[in-house]
Amino acid sequence: MGLKRYVNTYGATETMMTAVSYPEDKNIVKPMHVMPHMEIGIINKNGKFVNRGEKGEIIVRGYSVMHGYWNDEEKTQQVLDKDRWYHTGWGTNNA
Numbered sequence: 001m002g003l004k005r006y007v008n009t010y011g012a013t014e015t016m017m018t019a020v021s022y023p024e025d026k027n028i029v030k031p032m033h034v035m036p037h038m039e040i041g042i043i044n045k046n047g048k049f050v051n052r053g054e055k056g057e058i059i060v061r062g063y064s065v066m067h068g069y070w071n072d073e074e075k076t077q078q079v080l081d082k083d084r085w086y087h088t089g090w091g092t093n094n095a
Contacts, residue, residue, distance in 0.1 A: 014086050016064035042059070066080075
């Protein structure tokens with residue numbers, strides 16, 4: 001494709017934009033960069049934040065996270081908690 005540079009990113013339609021980018025330089029110790037005005041967390045099955053290196057579900061919060069699904073309050077309540085964290089469901093099989 002003739003690309004000279006690329007950036008690997010993670011986001012979802014519900015977050016309206018990229019939430020995390022991974023640096024092109026593999027020598028950087030920090031494996032990812034959380035985008036400005038976004039928060040990323042990893043929680044266990046009990047909803048508690050995990051320690052570094054532990055597995056869990058990725059949750060995202062920030063100004064660009066949706067307010068809800070159109071005309072679907074039930075689905076909205078399944079993925080958005082009272083603190084406006086969007087629960088991606090990603091990683092829940094590994095938690």
